[in-house]
Amino acid sequence: MEKLKQKMEVSYSDPIPSDLLVDIFSRLPAKSIFRFRCVSRLWRSILGLAYFPELFFTKSLARPRLLFAILVGSDLFFFSASQPQNPLDNSTLVATRYNSRCFHNYSPSETRTPLSELVFLHEWQRKKWMICNPVTGESITLPKVEASAGRIFFGFDPINKQLKVLCASWSYNTHWVLTLGSSVKPLWRSIAGDPKFSIRQRAYKAGEICISGVLYYIEHQHYIEGSCMLVCFDFSSEKLGYIKIDKEMLDGTLINYKGNLGVLVKRHYEVVLWVLEEDAGNHKWCESLCLRSRISLSKRIGNQFSIVGMTGAGEIVFSSCALEAKEPFYIVYYNIERNTFARVNIHTPGFEELHHRTVFITTSLDYVENLKPLQSVFDSFIT
Numbered sequence: 044m045e046k047l048k049q050k051m052e053v054s055y056s057d058p059i060p061s062d063l064l065v066d067i068f069s070r071l072p073a074k075s076i077f078r079f080r081c082v083s084r085l086w087r088s089i090l091g092l093a094y095f096p097e098l099f100f101t102k103s104l105a106r107p108r109l110l111f112a113i114l115v116g117s118d119l120f121f122f123s124a125s126q127p128q129n130p131l132d133n134s135t136l137v138a139t140r141y142n143s144r145c146f147h148n149y150s151p152s153e154t155r156t157p158l159s160e161l162v163f164l165h166e167w168q169r170k171k172w173m174i175c176n177p178v179t180g181e182s183i184t185l186p187k188v189e190a191s192a193g194r195i196f197f198g199f200d201p202i203n204k205q206l207k208v209l210c211a212s213w214s215y216n217t218h219w220v221l222t223l224g225s226s227v228k229p230l231w232r233s234i235a236g237d238p239k240f241s242i243r244q245r246a247y248k249a250g251e252i253c254i255s256g257v258l259y260y261i262e263h264q265h266y267i268e269g270s271c272m273l274v275c276f277d278f279s280s281e282k283l284g285y286i287k288i289d290k291e292m293l294d295g296t297l298i299n300y301k302g303n304l305g306v307l308v309k310r311h312y313e314v315v316l317w318v319l320e321e322d323a324g325n326h327k328w329c330e331s332l333c334l335r336s337r338i339s340l341s342k343r344i345g346n347q348f349s350i351v352g353m354t355g356a357g358e359i360v361f362s363s364c365a366l367e368a369k370e371p372f373y374i375v376y377y378n379i380e381r382n383t384f385a386r387v388n389i390h391t392p393g394f395e396e397l398h399h400r401t402v403f404i405t406t407s408l409d410y411v412e413n414l415k416p417l418q419s420v421f422d423s424f425i426t
Contacts, residue, residue, distance in 0.1 A: 045264050057355055062154045069102045072123075073412040074139045081414035086381040100160070103412045109374075110177065110410035111138060112151040112162065113394070114403040114418060118165070122391055123410065128356070130376045130385040138391045139419040148172065151405045152197070152251075160413035161420070163197040170407055172208075174223075174417065181417050188219055188231050194260075200278040201256040209258065220281055234281055252297040252304070253278075259304055261288070271419055280341050286326050292317060296350040307350050307359065312336050314350070314359060314377075333359060333379050343384065344375045351406045362406035 066078060068090060072194060076099070080087045089095070111122040124138035149171075152163040164173050164182075172195045175182035185195075188210050196209040208221040210231065219231040251260035255293045258276040272285040288306075295306040295317070304319040314334040336343055344361050351360040351374070361375040372394075376385040413420065 045148050049112070061085075061089055065092070065095065069095070069098045072108075072125075072139070073414060074123075074141070077142065100411070100413050100415060103160075107159070107409040107411055109136070109138070110162075110240075110407040111389070111391075112177075112405040112407070114150055114405075115400065117148050119149050119151070121162075122394065123177070123412070124389065126408065126410075127376075129385065130358075130387050132383075132385040133388070134385070135388040138389050138394075140391070140393050141180070146173075146175065146182075150403075152195070159409050160411045161197075161417075162407075163195075165195060176413060176417055176420075178412050178414060179416075183417050185221065186229060186231065188221075196251060196253075196258050196260065196276070198253040198258045198276075198278045199256060202279040209276055209278070211274075211276075218283070252299060254299050254304060255302070259286075261293060261295070261297065286319070289317070289328065291315075297354065298352045300353065305353070307333070307353065309340060309350055311339055311341075314340070326332065334377055334382075348375070352408050354408060360406075360408060363399060363404055365403050367401055371405070 051082055055284070056300070060147070067194070068079065071079075074316075076090060080090050107126050108289070109124045109126050111124075113120045113122060121141045122138040123141065124136040127136065146164060149164040152165055160176065162175050162177055164175055166172070171184055171187075173182045173184045174197065185208060193211045196211070197203070197209055198209065200207055206223040210219040210221070212218050217233050217235065219233050221229050221231050223229055251258065256278045258278065260275060261273050271288050272294070273288045275284045275286060276282070291308050292306045295308040298305045298307055300316070300318050306317040306319075308315045308317065312331050312335060313332060316331050316333045318329045320329055332363075334340075338394065341348075345363065347363050347365045348361045349364045351362045353359055354376075357379050359377040359379065361377070363370075363374075364373060366372060372389045372391065374387050374389065376387065377383070
């Protein structure tokens with residue numbers, strides 16, 4: 044009888060305190076949060092607390108992830124995996140697929156913005172653009188702009204604390220700006236361009252990034268007075284400018300290098316880093332060698348690999364941009380200081396059913412999961 048009483052005391056012990064459950068849940072990936080909502084009414088009510096999304100996002104900032112946007116035919120799917128801090132060679136990461144709807148006829152933009160939890164998508168025929176949250180599947184379609192519109196860019200105005208979208212026309216005589224987050228329906232505002240600048244309509248996109256409220260991007264056939272130029276746009280002043288670049292940077296990957304603009308250029312046997320420095324208002328490019336391999340990079344990391352960017356620890360990340368049916372999926376880290384490569388295999392449960400044909404992959408670093416509705420994300424930046 045005594046033993047039975049002891050068993051009952053163990054079985055009916057006090058439940059875990061709610062505040063401790065909240066703390067545990069806030070440290071889990073978003074995939075687990077959605078599953079745990081179905082466990083019990085108690086857990087659903089805890090995960091439905093008004094302050095939980097903000098707490099979850101705060102904790103997510105300290106554990107950035109890898110985001111994989113995988114295009115299969117005309118359908119776009121999102122997968123995510125934890126971002127390794129010290130990647131080991133031939134290790135494996137498990138990437139889980141978000142249960143959000145797939146986006147038909149959309150593909151991800153390469154714009155990397157301060158809002159690392161959102162993804163900017165464009166429709167293939169360039170008729171529609173949208174901003175989406177891969178975790179929740181929620182999206183907002185941008186209003187239509189002039190028929191002569193060219194490329195669309197997403198950025199942040201740090202002075203006025205506003206999210207803005209830039210639409211650059213092909214002629215660059217006029218371009219448009221859209222401010223997000225207002226309760227009033229957002230409208231495009233036209234601003235003057237630069238008649239000295241010309242761009243061919245079929246220009247090839249090479250790279251783009253937003254750093255400290257300034258957008259930088261490169262396109263082939265950008266010339267002023269015969270020189271190759273990098274375009275910069277200040278989202279606060281809404282002014283357009285140009286910086287002269289070396290011709291080899293046209294195929295480079297723009298990165299945030301310790302707060303400065305950097306360009307990683309992949310050559311046959313090496314990777315070179317160009318860093319932009321400002322001296323009394325003058326722009327100066329400094330070149331340094333990051334990687335030199337005795338064998339070609341294509342033999343070491345593959346032919347279909349591109350530079351994703353650089354981690355905060357100074358490691359260059361390479362990822363496949365296209366996979367044929369049944370090809371293994373992996374990314375490669377190169378540690379500049381140690382001169383070592385680390386291949387990290389990506390295991391994607393559920394990906395096999397999609398991988399019966401050629402797929403195209405966009406890999407993003409430092410992705411932050413966010414459970415908050417899109418409109419509340421926009422509103423949080425309004426002063």
